[in-house]
Amino acid sequence: MGSKKVDRRIKYTKMVLRESFINLLEKKDISQISIKEICEDADINRSTFYAHYNDQYDLIEKIQNQLFENIEMHLSAFTQNDLPIVPVDMVEQIFECIQENARLCKLLLSERGDLNFQKRVLMLVYEKIISDLTRGGTISKEDAEYIYAFTLTGCIGAIQKWLNDDMNKSPRFMAETIIRLTTLVL
């Protein structure tokens, strides 16, 4: 099952490269991090880096892939027992996965984060939560702060969609929609 045929040297190289890269990402933007810098920090030859990755962006993508594979594994193990899937539990699972990879997730989602990662998280959330929640129901209590976070980025999502649709709705319609959704939540 587990492909244990991976050379130990490769394991080590990838490990230290990822570690050094993540350390650097906590200090500065990815665009300011040179491959030379990563290799020096990891004490790995630059040629070896190129044997595994094309550049920093390829490396960060591989790291993201690994993270998502990890999360998918957790979730599939959760849904494998044929019990009825309780949405709340499923979401809880996702948050637990995020918590387990807190350092990396925080890095990829924060200010200097990665828009590509945001999109992938968005897709994950969509697949695992939203699509299974086609039922209505009143949600009860909350911390006001989280509703704000929810509402704020929700507005941005609507604006993005509006632009992607080449603004085939009027500003008026959009304004009303945004106001509606906002007040609905608050």
Added chain:
Amino acid sequence: MGSKKVDRRIKYTKMVLRESFINLLEKKDISQISIKEICEDADINRSTFYAHYNDQYDLIEKIQNQLFENIEMHLSAFTQNDLPIVPVDMVEQIFECIQENARLCKLLLSERGDLNFQKRVLMLVYEKIISDLTRGGTISKEDAEYIYAFTLTGCIGAIQKWLNDDMNKSPRFMAETIIRLTTLVL
């Protein structure tokens, strides 16, 4: 009023640099765009670029500043007549401003977009809409698509906040909060 003391050469230089840069941004990611490339496209000496900007990221920030100043001007002109501010109208104004700068906004908010810009739009939306909407009320009709866009990015906002708060709430609480907000809107 207008500071017309700006050298015509500077005006031209900045204009063509911004134009070339935006053209390139429509083709590839900012990280793949070299300063040399921008200058060749604009037919401007590289040294001249450095006289005005530090790098590509400085340039995009200046472009964003200009955009936001533009939007702020529109909005202040809108609120200057001491009529009561109708939130819907205000939001409509914002969307009209976005529409006027559609090309640039779409660029900065799309896949290859800028997280920094997202944050600034978020702040603008917060200041102009959310903070003025501390009243409740049922919002009526809608296009389902926009609610989805709103909900999806809203979840991401909650996750980001959760990570920024060092996850001082339990995964369970977060799961319940997300579910609550989601079903509330749907």
Added chain:
DNA sequence: GCTGTTTAACAACACCGTGTTTAATAAAAA
């Protein structure tokens, strides 16, 4: 409009990171 002064744009320069290739070495796998 013509002047001298200011300053923006320019060309040339040294520097550094990149990506690739070579042969040599060391370590893992069979």
Added chain:
DNA sequence: TTTTTATTAAACACGGTGTTGTTAAACAGC
């Protein structure tokens, strides 16, 4: 042990970077 293969060091051409002093154009005063 033998075979296979990953890592390494060194060298390479290439291209983008950021700064230098020089040239040319816009500005202010008359």
